[in-house]
Amino acid sequence: MSKTLTNLTIAEARDGLAAKEFSAVELTEAHNDAVVAARDLNAFVSETPGLALDAAKASDVRRASGDVLGSMDGVPIAMKDLFCTEGVQSTAGSHMLEGFVPAYESTVSKNLKDAGSVMLGKANMDEFAMGSSTENSYYGNTINPWKASSGPDAGSDLVPGGSSGGSASAVATRLCLGATGTDTGGSIRQPASFSGIVGLKPTYGRCSRWGIVAFASSLDQAGPMTRTVRDSAIMLGSMAGHDPKDSTSAPVETPNFESAMGLGVKGLRIGIPKEYTAEGMPQEISDLWQLGADWLREAGAEIVDVSLPHTKYALPTYYIVAPAEASSNLARYDGVRYGLRVEGDSLDDMYMNTRAAGFGEEVQRRILIGTYVLSAGYYDAYYVKAQQVRTRIAGDFKSVFEDVDVLLAPTAPSPAFAMNAQLDPVSMYLNDIFTVPASLAGLPGISVPAGLSEHGLPLGLQLIAKPFDELTLLRAAETIEQSAGFELPVFSGGEG
């Protein structure tokens, strides 16, 4: 073989498996080895090599008898530890859920299982998906395989972004062919940008939330993280679908997302929202954004300047809505039904001791903010106001999408930063400044690696499309990918 098995894309693995160039067991063994070799990165909370081999063997048996389940059959993936997986510990990155072994399988992970994919393990993440650096995990930080070639962070360990940082690092290091992520305010797209991979947040309602540990229910959405746009299209096809168990799951058909590949952008109108700039954003990110617009124009799209006037209010809106929903969702961790219990003199004491010991600092902070903005006397001033502004933000998108098909913007205001940068909470939140608006409006967005910073770190460009128009999103994403010619290095840790 010209390529080692861990260097394949999902599409190449599918074709190689079909041509019997290698077996699912060989493919899985190569990845199991890669996972072990890259333990320094701490991309996984739990490794499940035995289960993976069993799944791979079953896949090979199916293939031998001609019962292949589809493109994902035999494909090794990582599962963000936010998805409940039957019989496999699911921690959400929290001490609260250490040792929690679900008796059921989340719909998305079940869909992937039913499609024949092979789960290698559970990927590390910010606790309860709250964070932008994967430094909020009870199970330790995940390291980004990239290193700055120059500048103040040269040689230092960098964060992979967050909250799906374990997934991002595992995909970038070639420990798996793809990984699941979840995105509440940018938790798929920002780590994809920081790690030089593709991350797709689908339309709210495209993938079922059933069995995903809840953070902010009106925003949470699962999606694929892969090394190519085509792979995201393939993997999303096996994750999505209407699910009666989630009342917000959309009763829409799942299209063949891969059919968008090769269609190009000729005739599409691409909007450039002028408000997507941030104080202190490096010039190289503005330049890359301009370059991305040029690539799309050269490929036959029409570039249109547009305005989303309420963009600057998206982040403050998010930091009311998301903590409010989190404070409500996380009320379930009471030390009684599952998870940690720390005894106390009374029932209240037991609750308070359990929640103080089980939740990390950032989670406590957000629960407290959420509790405050929902408390008597403040509900209208904060929560209702934020939901009104959210209507305004969604309205901005609605009007520009009467004129354009897709929006192009940066994914994040910076490349990956050094671990232990000790940012204050609000500075950390600013990482999501460009991803949060689409989240608040429930729109599909994708980050595509498009270039390198002056210090040699990956930078992503973000595309945003209309609700349930992932096909057009993928067409534009593939054009950016082809024009950028971005090459993900082979990091030594992950060579299988």
Next chain:
Amino acid sequence: MSLDRETVRRIAYLARIKVEDERLDQIAGELDGILGFVEQLSEVDTDGVEAMTSVTELTMPLRADVINDGDCRDKVLANATDPFDGFYTVPKVVE
């Protein structure tokens, strides 16, 4: 605006999170930072704007009122800290 220690203590109790007294000032400062940041929303004119309750324009689905799950007590209790005789247990609440 600025949060005082008492307010933080009250919120922490509402959230049932034990906060030691020596952490109250630090937390008040952090929450102040976040509340100061979200304060800018007051600039937005939202007169007559409906508060968003759902991001998608879906109507809530209905299903038949029939039992479609259950009969799995042991599975439900499998992750409980201290189950007893088919029940969850909590510290004594009745004297």
